[in-house]
Amino acid sequence: MTVLSGEDEVAELCRDLIRIDSTNTGDNTGPGERAAAEYVAGKLAEVGLEPRILESDDRRASVIARIEGEDSSRGALLLHGHLDVVPFHAEDWTHHPLSGEIADGCVWGRGAVDMKNMDAMILAVVRQRLSEGRRPPRDVVLAFTADEEAGGAYGAQWLSEEHPELFEGCTEAIGEVGGFSVSLDDDRRLYLIEAAEKGIAWMRLTARGRAGHGSMLSAENAITELAEAVGRIGRYEWPVRLTPTVETFLVETSRALGVELDLDDAEATVAKLGPLARMIGAVLRNTANPTMLQGGYKANVIPQTATAHVDGRFLPGYEDEFFKTIDELLGPNVTREFVYHDIALETGFDGPLVRAMADALAAEDPGALAVPYTLSGGTDLKAFSRLGMRGFGFAPLRLPADLDFSGMFHGVDERVPVDSLQFGVRVLDRFLDAC
Structure with missing residues (x-):
């Protein structure tokens, strides 16, 4: 069959993926990723690969394929993207989130930003290269995973624990939430490459007291104890802690902006980044953040227990400090347990892989400046790092200056410009030649 160029087919691949409902409800009751996995596997098989679809549970499917490189003795590169998306309320959207509509030069829909755009770019680049008989310099493993949006228990975690042999030889990995542009002016753009991720601590807090009648005096009220603990946590002003990645980002950004950097007032530099300040400010x-509260069952009954949930995120190197502070804020009558807990990551912004990313960006955008940043959330890289891989977030997109790209992650009206997808295909193709 005839395969279109990557630039010509990337938008259609993205639209097709968006139209496949792979909503992850977080409780294993959604449609799953099987249909999306079959689509991806079919596109890879068309160009001669032998992809494997692996199910960790009913409909919870991931796709793995390996491309033999010119020198298989070198460490392999993992390209990974997830197939699931977060839920949506269609009535809030300008275009239906499963439509894959092209309007105003953009592909719209759930996953257009997180992260069926990158899935489509990987597919487009791989399909073009293989149809032209171009092998990468080293082996490349492709992983399109399930369940990233709920922590990866049915996806990357399961794959790395149950099928580590599929990633044999992989020493480096490239995934999501990085490589997108932030305009400084008409001629210069920062491209943020993820080199670190905060750790995750989703916690359930439980306060215990004495049950009783609501009209009586009560010195052991579980709701009061819990409310005070939640208030202390929610209002606590965490101190600024500059990790190596954050400090490098601030130094490079300040130099590019032509402003003096005062590391004792890092927030002043971040404030100059406009909408991006929400993302970067969270990694200082x-x-x-308290997110859920539950307690009691009747207005005149003091309950014996009350619970709350807190979304905690800790910087690389500061996990111990984080939990020590949380335990002090809880007080003596509130306990915590994990709903989900995962590691923080950080790697240096140096070496051949970093140069390959920066050079590929500069070749397609002479105004590009690649800078490392820390992601406030988490990705599948946490699981793959346990197999010994060093990883980055690099889904390259040159974006319009007025597009609030970071604000669309898990938001309403996700969309990605078609020409940004085409830019990403060109950059990834150059990157694979050089990696």
Whole structure:
């Protein structure tokens, strides 16, 4: 069959993937990723690969394929993307989130930003290269995973624990949430490459007291104890902690902006980044945000227990400090347990892989400046790092200056410009030649 160029087919691949409902409800009751996995596997098989679809549970499917490189003795590169997306309320959207509509020069839909755009770019590049008989310099493993949006228990975690042999030889990995542009002016753009991720601590807090009648005096009220603990956590001002990645980002950004950097007032530099300040501001410090409360069952009954949930995120190197502070804020009558807990990651912004990313960006955008940043959330890289891989977030997109790209992650009206997808295909193709 005839395969279109990557630039010509990337938008259609993205649209097709968006139209496949792979919503992850977080409780294993959604449609799963099987249909999306079959689509991806079919596209890879068309160009001669032998992809494997692996199910960790009913409909929870991932796809793995390996491309033999010119020198298989070198460490292999993993390209990974997830197939699941977060839920949506269609009535809030300008275009239906499963439509894959092209409007105003953009592909719209759930996953257009997180992260069926990158899935489509990987597919487009691989399909073009293989149809032209171009092998990468080293082996490349492709992984399109399930369940990233709920922590990866049915996806990357399961794959790395149950099928580590599929990643044999992989020493480096490239995934999501990095490589997108932030305009400084008409001629210069920062491209943020993820080199670190905060750790995750989703916690359930439980306060215990004495049950009783609501009209009586009560010195052991579980709801009061819990409310005070939640208030202390929610209002706590975490100190600024500059990790190596964050400090490098601030230094490079300040130099590019032509402003003096005062590391004792890092927030002043971040404030100059406009909408991006929400994302970068969250990695200057640990964070803990109360998100859920539950207690009691009747207005005149003091309950014996009350619970709350807190979304905690800790910087690389500051996990111990984070939990020490949380335990002090809880007080003596509130306990915590993990709903989900995962590691923080950080790697240096140096070496041949980093040069390959920066050079590929500069070749397609002479105004590009590649800088490392820390992601406030988490990705499948946490699981793959346990197999010994060093990884980065690099889904290259040159974006319009007025597009609030970071604000669309898990938001309404996700969309990605078609020409940004085509730019990403060109950059990834150059990157694979050089990696």
